[in-house]
Amino acid sequence: MTASHTYVTTTIPYVNARPHLGFALELVQADVLARFRRARGDRVRFQTGTDDNSLKNVLAAEAAGVPIQEFVDRNAEAFVALREPLALAVDDVIRTSRDPRHRAGVERLWRACADAGDLYRKHYEGLYCVGCEQFYTPAELTGGRCPEHGVEPQRVAEENWFFRLSRYADRLHDLVSSGRLRIEPAERRNEVLGFIAGGLEDLSISRSTARARGWGIPVPGDPGQVVYVWWDALGNYVTALDYGTGGESYGRWWIGAGRRVHLVGKGVLRFHAVYWPAMLLSAAQPLPTDIVVHDYLTADGRKISKSGGVTADPVALAGEYGTDAVRWWLLREVPRVGDADFTVERLVARANDELANGLGNLVNRVVTMVHRYRDGHVPLIETGTDAGTGAPGGEGLEAACRRAPDLVRSALDDFEFRRASAPVWAVVDEANRYVDHVRPWELARAERDGVPGAAARLDAVLAGLVRACGTLADQLAPFLPGTAARIAEQCTAGDGGLPEPRPVFQRITAPEPGSVP
Ligand SMILES: [Zn+2]
Numbered sequence: 001m002t003a004s005h006t007y008v009t010t011t012i013p014y015v016n017a018r019p020h021l022g023f024a025l026e027l028v029q030a031d032v033l034a035r036f037r038r039a040r041g042d043r044v045r046f047q048t049g050t051d052d053n054s055l056k057n058v059l060a061a062e063a064a065g066v067p068i069q070e071f072v073d074r075n076a077e078a079f080v081a082l083r084e085p086l087a088l089a090v091d092d093v094i095r096t097s098r099d100p101r102h103r104a105g106v107e108r109l110w111r112a113c114a115d116a117g118d119l120y121r122k123h124y125e126g127l128y129c130v131g132c133e134q135f136y137t138p139a140e141l142t143g144g145r146c147p148e149h150g151v152e153p154q155r156v157a158e159e160n161w162f163f164r165l166s167r168y169a170d171r172l173h174d175l176v177s178s179g180r181l182r183i184e185p186a187e188r189r190n191e192v193l194g195f196i197a198g199g200l201e202d203l204s205i206s207r208s209t210a211r212a213r214g215w216g217i218p219v220p221g222d223p224g225q226v227v228y229v230w231w232d233a234l235g236n237y238v239t240a241l242d243y244g245t246g247g248e249s250y251g252r253w254w255i256g257a258g259r260r261v262h263l264v265g266k267g268v269l270r271f272h273a274v275y276w277p278a279m280l281l282s283a284a285q286p287l288p289t290d291i292v293v294h295d296y297l298t299a300d301g302r303k304i305s306k307s308g309g310v311t312a313d314p315v316a317l318a319g320e321y322g323t324d325a326v327r328w329w330l331l332r333e334v335p336r337v338g339d340a341d342f343t344v345e346r347l348v349a350r351a352n353d354e355l356a357n358g359l360g361n362l363v364n365r366v367v368t369m370v371h372r373y374r375d376g377h378v379p380l381i382e383t384g385t386d387a388g389t390g391a392p393g394g395e396g397l398e399a400a401c402r403r404a405p406d407l408v409r410s411a412l413d414d415f416e417f418r419r420a421s422a423p424v425w426a427v428v429d430e431a432n433r434y435v436d437h438v439r440p441w442e443l444a445r446a447e448r449d450g451v452p453g454a455a456a457r458l459d460a461v462l463a464g465l466v467r468a469c470g471t472l473a474d475q476l477a478p479f480l481p482g483t484a485a486r487i488a489e490q491c492t493a494g495d496g497g498l499p500e501p502r503p504v505f506q507r508i509t510a511p512e513p514g515s516v517p
Helices: 021-039 055-064 068-080 100-115 165-178 186-197 229-234 248-255 266-282 314-321 323-333 344-374 395-413 417-438 440-448 454-476 481-490
Strands: 002-010 043-050 092-095 119-129 134-136 154-163 182-184 206-208 222-227 257-265 290-294 297-299 340-342
Touching: 002 021, 002 248, 021 043, 021 257, 021 290, 021 297, 021 314, 021 323, 021 395, 021 417, 043 068, 055 068, 092 100, 100 119, 100 229, 100 266, 154 206, 154 222, 154 266, 165 186, 165 266, 182 186, 186 266, 222 229, 229 266, 248 257, 257 266, 266 290, 314 323, 314 344, 323 344, 323 417, 323 481, 340 344, 344 417, 344 440, 344 454, 344 481, 395 417, 395 454, 417 440, 417 454, 440 454, 454 481
Parallel strands: 002 043, 002 257, 043 092, 182 290, 257 290, 297 340
Antiparallel strands: 119 134, 119 154, 206 222
8 A cells, every 4th residue: 555655663762861872873773764765765754752651760760869750851851852963864752651642552552452352460470670671580580680780680479460472472483484574683583483482471561550659551441550661662663653543644654554664672672573563463453564673882892771881972972073973883883793892982983084084085086176177067978978988997986886776775675784884885985996096187187288088088087976976975865964965065066066175074083092971
């Protein structure tokens, strides 16, 4: 029906502390996907939000001596405020404690699963990590401690609502193994299949209102219980589309969308690839089409976490080094599988080597030469004339430009962000190699000396280089919107020809040792 509609989401983080670079990674990946698909003509909705209704938030507010709603509002602001420093083209932000769409949707989802006969009450005792907001079996602990947080879980005994997750094991296995529910990369898909094969137990999906400190969404028809925060949070992907009221957005962006893509971190894989699809199966709703999993970042060799102290604040980094330097590091250096270590030195080196030297110098050289040798006017060469016309060595550049769009598309269709940046980079490399090889300044001298053919060769070289810069502006736009716009501006002729050369990316300076933001 609306196959060209794409719905892209990030997870919604707890707002118990300020946002860190690991979440910025997820936001930037989602943004690249959204921008890329929009540029190729898809209708795209890019959504993020905040998970307000967590006991973690309540405990952090208590520790800070601030009323919970005020605390949550203040921290949520910090997440919403990532948009500008990271240049995120976000369409919608849902806040689960504030947004009237959310509670209505969570209640509807609950009732749908209850109507399917999948909810029941039972007494339960288990080991609960508040950091994870989940129960662990003793076998899942590491030395008696939570594998994510390294703390001993609490023993909790109470009567809760349960969801018949066990009923969905076979269907989930089929969906994941057939790729109808696509999980990337393959390592994570196998992890999910292994988890399902290990047996799915029914899931506790409510808490006593007393233990939740009265914070959260009451269970429909049972005010002594609040909805488990994960159930509540997972619902955001549809509640923000007015699922609660059966709104038009839900029809367009969930039921009718060709792709429903969730970007998630590896630590919440089970929730997104098992619990959430099971909830949707129970409620007889379509599943996401793609779950794209990223690993973790470390900073200076230590785990980044909101609660662990090392935050690598994305806002401070963007303020200090610029939005595109941060985006570029996240896209160029973070591998598809395996954790990546962030240091400011690496960010600075990557930005200076590639964006200031490789890309910035190229565009600046090209625009400067068009001004110096052709008074700012890009020579008119028939399109289709390759950059190497009259100047051997341009074939590589021509080929890199021709190949880039398909290679970027196929990498992004596979959700491989680092691989997607490589063909764009090949254009920069080839263009710089070409300039060094054809030496336009020598062609200009030959032209002045009246060497036959030199003028036509220089025309072809300059036109080919400006075209290559145009390709770079197009192909870089999803990755580095600001830099791409500056390149496009530099390569777009007005009445008087190209604008005066201006840097598209300024060199940045590494900090003094030890002054990591
Ligand atoms: Zn934990």
